[in-house]
Amino acid sequence: MHLHITAIPEGYKIISGEYALPLVILSVFFVCLSSYTAITMSLRANNDSFINRYIWTILASIAMGFGIWSLHYVGMLAFALPIKIEYNLVLTILSIIPAMLAAFFAFYSVNKQGTSLKRAVYSSLLMGIGVCSMHFIGMASMQVEAKHTYNVVGLVIAVVASFISFFVFSIFYTYMNRQFVRVIIGIVMGICISITHYVAMLSMKFYVQNDVVIKEHVITVVDRYNLALELTILLLILVSFLLSAIFADKYVEYRAKNYDPHTHLPNFNIFEKRLANREYKQIAVWHFNEWTNINQQFGYIFGEAFIKKIAAKFLTFKSHNVDVYRISQDQLAIATKQGGKMFEVEMRELAKKFEYPLQVRSEQLPISVACALSQAKNNIDPAKLYDNAMSIFRQSPSYKQQVIIYDETVHSSAFEEELEQDIVTALKQNELYLVYQPKINSLKNEVVGFETLLRWQHSKYGFVSPAVFIPILEKTDKIQLVTDWVIERVCQQIINWQKQHLQFHHIAINIPGNYVTSQNLVGVLDETILRYGVLPQQLELEITETSFVNNVQEAIRAVELFREKGYSVALDDFGTGVSSLSYLKQMNISTLKIDKSFIDDIPHSVKDASILRGIIAIGESLELNIVIEGVEIAEQVQFIEEHSIKPIIQGYYFAKPLEAEQVYSWYDQFNQKTSLTV
Template sequence: MNHEHYLQSSYNILVVALSFVIAMVAAYTSFELANRVKASDRELKRFWLISGAGALGFGIWSMHFVGMLAFHLDMEIHYNLLLVALSVVWALLGCYGGLFFVHRSERTIGHLMIAGQLMGAGIGFMHYTGMEAMEPVEITYDPFLVLLSMVIAVTASIAALYLAFYSNVNNGGSSVIGKLGFSVLMAVAITGMHYMGMNAASFLPDSYATINSSITYYIDPPFFTLIVAIFTFIMFAVLFFTIFFDRRANQQQTMKGAIFEAAMDSIIVTSEQGVITNVNHMALVFLQRSKEEMIGQSAASFLSRLGQIDQLVGYRHEQVMMVGNGDEKIAEVTVTKVKAELGTEYIIYLRDMTEQKKFEQQMQETNNRYQSLFHSSPLAIVVHRNSQIVSINQEVLNIIGASSMDEVIGKGIDSFVACDEMESVQQIIAEMMETKMNREVAMKELKIYDVNGEERWITTKSNVIKINEEDYIQTVVRDITEQRKAKQTLHHMAFHDSLTGLPNRSLFDTLAQAVIDKKKGQEEEFAILFMDLDRFKQANDTHGHQAGDKILKEVARRLQNAIEATDILSRFGGDEFLLLVRRGSEDDVYEAARRLQKAIAEPFHVHDHEVYLHASIGISLYPKNGSTLDTLIRQADLAMYETKKAGRNGIIFYNESMQAHTTRRMLLEDGLRKAIANGEFELHYQPKIVLATGDITGMEALIRWHHPELGMVSPGEFIPIAEETELIIPLSEWTLGEACRQNKEWQDKGYPKVRVAVNISSIEFSQRSFVKTVVRILQKTGLEPQYLELEITESVAIKNIDDVIEKLEALKKIGVAISIDDFGSGYSSLSYLKKLPIDTLKIDRSFILDLSQDQRETSIVRAIIAIAQSLNLSVVAEGVELSEQVKILEDENCHEVQGYYFSKPLAVGQFEEWYENKNRPKKEGMAVL
């Protein structure tokens, strides 16, 4: 730019340097003030905000004005004081506006940008207003440099505010070197803006300008520079001292606050009037209150004696007070009076003495107890020296059964301790007296004898005590005789059957294994007998479980009387018993088994009735049949099972062929689980004939099983297995469904509509959903209910009679016919026949078998028919095979018969062929095995 007509200018380097120092001090001060604003309480923030704005604004203005005074032109310059003052106002307003925005609670980047622009604008306005104060000159500006100077001002302001309030640098903990570094950078930025603005200006003499002497003065640059600099540094010194002392005061206040909050005692501060002004954390915990509940309240509201607070200063006293949760606590209260800036304060110290008082009270009570412990303690205490008893209390007399202390004091402890225990007791006493050990020495169990010579058991705890400088042993004794008996009882219960008192399986295994271990390598033999009571289940169901328990107790008593002392008898479970017999020959073992059967055969008297039971016994021999206990028990069990198959009430020794039976049973059980899915079952049908006309009145459906490996399996063999494994439930449902389906199919083909009878097992009938199952099958197959007959046995009918009647009535309601199968073979009773909603009685085949030869059987059949007729029930005779039987049944007016005399059970095709040949009318009936 051409400056030929412009005034020549120059700078005083020292004054320029001074302006830079002023800028640096102002920047440093701004950082310190930032810390004060951030660290101050809410009440002091406004003070520090105004102070900071004033210090920073005046510092920047001082730097600017000193910089102006460093600038020399070729003419004398005057300054308009109003504009100079206005420039100061711009600096102060810009700094206050910037600080105000950055102290907003949100403190976002947007606020930072607004604050920087305000502060930068204030600095810019300050600079160019100060330039306008120069007279009499005309100033022109380079717009680009002016804009650049404003950008520098805004940028420097944003940077300063960011460093002071947004970054982690100036957080009150930065090093002095770091702050100086930032101060230098800020000073460079601020002075850079100033001198950029000066460089943007060109000065021309203003010949037309007039100087108003009232507001415009000539300022001697060196002198005024010195005055401004001194005043600035004094102001900053005062400010730094203020900051320093404020920081020290804050540190002290913080330290006092930390000590106040960290104190282990509860501390409450009140005004001279007793109003709470502060409270520490421990006091809040102790009083169970919040700070809001405490501040502003009178301390006398919960410390009643504080009405005379001056009288309490310097003293300690205890007070019972109610805390926030309603509990009472004891506190030691100490009051201190202090002079504070705002007046007198009282500091109240509360020390929780509740637990200590409880402890002191407990200690006092403990001391009182110990004073009378020896004679009133519930514990038995003995003091002895050199194994001689010198003192005892009443509880010791109670244990040993003595009437007075004279009977005991002066005697040796060996007078009471069992001989086999005395050696260990003397050893312990010697060790205690030798080592003077303070710890307790305990003996878990010690056998002694009372004055009557009866055995008792005690536990002891002993320690060495001093009496008149002599060492004694004090022993606390506890009588555990009853606990030991209880322990023995529990031990007995753990290894004995709770009902019969016999050894249980666990104890039997232990004792029997000991016999095996003893006999290994010897030629001695023994036997394992596995015994099961025949017909016990029927007796239990008929007379009730209490009667069954009574029978089992009596069985155990009889068996114990029938065995020898060396034998081992155990209740295996339910109505099964195990016996180890130490005999040398099979004949002796057999004779022992016969004695057991004879003992069981005697009648049992239950509820004015005589109940007869028998025993099936299986026997295995050691070492002939095996060398391990599990093997011998399993083999005896197999032999017992063979006894059951052979007709019960027998004795069978184990042989290897029985193992094959076990294998067959396993095959049957496994096969049953797959047989239905594999289609291995089929139903055969045996017709029921009306004797009077020879017509078919129905069919009984009988299940047959074609096993893929074993061939045809009898129902008598697989039905019990199905019942034991509960596979009878799906098997019965299949049988019922298949029988209904086949009957419906025959009816659809034009065969007469007759009943198909299906036998129902007790397990299936006991299912709660049985009636729903029947209804579902009838609906699924489409068979009308009146063409289905369900056969149940007497044992099913009399078990839980109310439930049975409820189910039968539900079945009768939908039209299903009900018959009692095998009538007469169980515990028949006319009372339940009257109650049951049934249609038919089926006479058991055992009565028909000897009908033509035994007049008594004829009488029984006649009686059954008469009973049925009196109850309006139909009668069906099963197992009819001879013409003589048919003749007798006709004479006795039996309604219907079935048996091989008319037809054996036939497969579906055979039954259809037989029916076509018979060509007889069709009526109704049917059952399943």
């Protein structure tokens, strides 16, 4: 590169070129379009995407690099000198590499670490270096009889403009989810990068020797417009492909969030939105009472096959103007925008379809089903239809083979109040009981411990799911009373199992969120283990992210205290909350429990496999024990063993939740299998 000289070299004369304005405008359009595309693709790296974030960053850098290169290439086509101009093909192609590399590292830096003034400057410098490097390599590819020099002021302006182009993106990064912001920033980036190129070109002076014959432009207008047209087609194909990938990924993300993966029915998210919009006049919520028992007996995968068969019956239902949803694991809903008695008649006809056993694989399963029908009449708000239907189940969850119509005078919140009042009686009369699910180190074939799970066999309602009664108890201080009861029973069970020489490390107890920070909990734990002679290391306290929501600092201090006293602390359902990584960074936990939703589709789901590998890697790098819940098939066990140093597996593959008496026989069978494999 030569700096500007004030005098014309002896034996040389200055020549000047001209620009074709349409091509200049086209080049600016290219880089603006590419900037917008690159920004949009870069944002996908931080979204819940099914494509790896590094792939999105690479695609964003390709879009950005190609746009900058197109600006330079078309800008050079727009520029003509009165002498012969040729280009070195290899250098012309290679000039795209600095722009792509700089874009990749700049996007990677912003996406990985977020935005700050320091990172914005760093990323912008990278981008500026890439743009300027591409320009100079591109100019080096120009083969011409003339010499050229640069004006220092022009170069400074060009470098500043290239810096500003990405600095604007970095500063406004947090607002990029808004479409109009992306468009504006894309245009600003495109204009700044265009200024970089054209100011650099305007700062150049071309000299030729005096004996060089000045000719008409070697590249004719027709030639360069044809070349520009070819490049336009190529760029549009590239942009269309990249934007199509975004739309496809968003569609897959939308399906994953809003549709059940097994039945392919819309889920509660869509159902709730349409209820809020008051789209329906009647809904029928169908509850399948046997789903939990089927899961316990045959496993989760079989349970999903059962629901899939049920959904098929719903979809063959020939009524018009109805929508079908899967709103929970054991509930489906049918909704209609029409009023009148016909919907009730149709629901009763549908109920008759479930009077006979259902064939699922090789099993004949009786179907126990209840339908709660809610109608928007008598001044009932359509948005309340679901709450009204659910109040029927809350009052009498043991309905069988019935269609029950909501009646405001009959169905109310009395069921919740009744359960809350009955809990003290349940403790005294042994209606509450515990089951234990083993946790296995599959590489060592060793029983690491058990998780304690609470059950309620109500004297009036029969088996009441924990999903029903625990949220009710958590609204009051009754959940603390129950937790204290669980702690005592578990300590008692540890002593009993020790006497029977049943070997394990610890038993896990779920601690409700509002009890974690209570002053009473530590006292109850210390007093109970002292009374039974249990070591703190034999108990593991499982807490969820909700434990930290109300007062993060108090919860962190509580966990520190538990750890100082020797208790293990596990973070349960990791990955399902919005701030799990943040809490993981702050908490002194010993165990990370990965939610079963991440193992369900392993090994078939590439995305779930990547997420699971990532969580395991994070946990093991922090020297935490990793427990994977919901493991049911051999392929899942194999996958976990391949990607974990010391995998701890909990799920139906090894055992369902067992009552204390059942644990003995299971333990003997497990040891026999282990000795045979050894």
